[in-house]
Amino acid sequence: METNQKSLYIIIIGCGRLGSLLANMLSKEGHSTVIIDNNIHSFDALNSTEFSGFQIEGDATELSVLKEAKIDKADILIGATHDDNINIMIGQIAKRVFTVPNVLIRILDQNKEPLLQKIDIKYVCTTTEIASKIIELI
Amino acid sequence: MKERKVLIVDDEKNIRMTLSQTLADMELSIETAINGEEALAKSEGTKFDILFLDLKMPGMDGMEVLRQIKDSQPDVKVIIITAHGSIEIAVEAMKLGAVDFLQKPYTPNEIRELVSTIIKREYLISKEPQDYRTYVEYAKKSIAERQFDLAIQYIKKAIAMDYDHAEAFNILGALYEIMGDIAEAQKNYRIALSIDPTYEPAEKNLYRSTRLRSGDSIIFNKNE
Numbered sequence: 001m002e003t004n005q006k007s008l009y010i011i012i013i014g015c016g017r018l019g020s021l022l023a024n025m026l027s028k029e030g031h032s033t034v035i036i037d038n039n040i041h042s043f044d045a046l047n048s049t050e051f052s053g054f055q056i057e058g059d060a061t062e063l064s065v066l067k068e069a070k071i072d073k074a075d076i077l078i079g080a081t082h083d084d085n086i087n088i089m090i091g092q093i094a095k096r097v098f099t100v101p102n103v104l105i106r107i108l109d110q111n112k113e114p115l116l117q118k119i120d121i122k123y124v125c126t127t128t129e130i131a132s133k134i135i136e137l138i
Numbered sequence: 139m140k141e142r143k144v145l146i147v148d149d150e151k152n153i154r155m156t157l158s159q160t161l162a163d164m165e166l167s168i169e170t171a172i173n174g175e176e177a178l179a180k181s182e183g184t185k186f187d188i189l190f191l192d193l194k195m196p197g198m199d200g201m202e203v204l205r206q207i208k209d210s211q212p213d214v215k216v217i218i219i220t221a222h223g224s225i226e227i228a229v230e231a232m233k234l235g236a237v238d239f240l241q242k243p244y245t246p247n248e249i250r251e252l253v254s255t256i257i258k259r260e261y262l263i264s265k266e267p268q269d270y271r272t273y274v275e276y277a278k279k280s281i282a283e284r285q286f287d288l289a290i291q292y293i294k295k296a297i298a299m300d301y302d303h304a305e306a307f308n309i310l311g312a313l314y315e316i317m318g319d320i321a322e323a324q325k326n327y328r329i330a331l332s333i334d335p336t337y338e339p340a341e342k343n344l345y346r347s348t349r350l351r352s353g354d355s356i357i358f359n360k361n362e
Contacts, residue, residue: 007160009245032156034243052152054243073245 007031011074011100013060013090014081018106020045022078027051034069036060060090071098079105084112091121142257143184146170147177147203148192148219153242157190160246164253174198181207185214188256190240192219193231204234215256215282228339229312229346237281270300277309286316304330304337311343323347 008031012019015037024047027033033053037043040057058065060081071077077094079087087105094100104122107113116123144166146157154170161168169184171177173195181189189207193200200218207214216236218228228239238252259279262272273296280289293310296303311326324347330340 007246009247030159032160032243032246052155056243070243070245073248 008075009070009073010034010076010078011036011066011069011071011094012078012080013037013087014079015039015042015045015055016080016082017045019078019080020047022080023053024050027053036065036069061086063093066090066093066098071100074098074100076100076102076104079103082108084109088112088116088121091123092119095121142166142187144168144188144190144253145177145180145184145186146190147174147195147200148190149173149195150192153192153219157249160249161253164250166253174200174203177203178206181211181214185211187213187215188253189214189216190219191216191236194221201230201234204231204236208234208236212284215259217252217256229315229343232281232312233316235282235284237278270296270303270306273299274306274309281309281313286313289313290317302333304334304340306330307333308337308340308343311340315343315347320347 010026010031010033012023012026012033012035015023015035019035019037020042023033023035028050033051034056035043035046035053036056036058038057038059043055043057046055056065056069058068060066071094074094077091077100079091081087084107087107091103091105095103102122104124105116107116107123107125108127110125110128113123113125113128144161146154146168147170148154148157149172154172158168158170166188169180169186171180175198177189177191178198191200191204204216208216212235215238216231217238217240218231218236219240219242221242238256240249240252255275259275262276262279273292277289277292277296280286280292290310290313293306293313296306297310307326307330311323311330314320314326315323324344327340327344327347330337331344
């Protein structure tokens with residue numbers, strides 16, 4: 001994160017383990033955070049003492065949902081659903097259509113890394129990261 | 139510039155917290171209230187400049203709070219906090235002099251810009267403005283002072299400067315609705331939509347103003 005001084009407008013897609021953890025942490029740091037998930041029960045994972053942002057129940061592959069989240073005003077968008085393809089697609093929409101300055105997505109399938117490098121989307125491949133970590137610890 | 143007093147009225151702790159935090163560095167004195175009753179109690183002892191108000195609260199609803207506070211403090215500038223897609227009551231709020239809306243989710247910049255715009259609006263002096271935006275601000279200022287005739291003149295001048303904004307036609311429509319001219323109101327909502335078919339406030343206003351009102355429903359059977 002570039003600066004902790006300024007409160008940023010952050011949109012997180014997917015309120016699973018990773019999305020909710022990020023939402024809790026970033027909101028607690030004082031950023032204005034919006035989390036989108038198509039299952040309202042997923043929001044149970046948000047910690048009420050840490051998370052003070054907004055929740056939107058809806059399918060983030062729908063443009064209307066992204067617009068409702070005011071994606072055009074976002075400083076950061078994080079794709080954290082369990083589906084790589086959804087993360088990649090939303091990442092591209094955010095970057096190319098809405099020119100969100102900082103787009104980051106999580107992927108699980110390491111085979112998709114070359115593709116993401118080619119289309120210039122910042123990503124973290126958890127499988128690769130964990131594999132290197134494990135090897136490091138051996 | 140004197141320090142402005144801001145009152146944030148919302149039953150949601152998150153909203154009170156994020157708004158207070160965002161406004162913290164703006165040299166404002168900030169107070170919060172968790173419901174309408176507390177807001178009215180606080181406004182008895184203090185004169186507020188800006189009021190952030192949620193319309194949906196348990197107990198006394200926001201519209202009632204707006205009505206009562208505007209009665210005792212007509213100069214207070216009110217920002218209505220709305221959820222996505224619930225702007226149909228905007229005309230009702232406008233009638234009471236509330237012209238600014240903050241739609242959730244909001245960004246820190248939106249909040250700060252809105253507050254600055256409202257503060258700057260007070261300093262608008264009565265020389266003829268030169269551009270669309272300033273005329274719109276004049277119109278909003280007139281609405282806040284409940285001078286609806288004057289607001290109509292200003293918004294028409296804004297449109298004359300630049301007729302390509304759905305926002306101005308929607309405001310004009312709402313003003314006509316306040317004045318009781320539904321046909322003219324709907325005409326302007328339609329113009330707003332022809333400029334920007336995705337402009338939601340105009341769509342909602344048109345829908346609301348054309349549908350049957352409760353109480354006007356057709357009676358089919360005496361026993362119904």
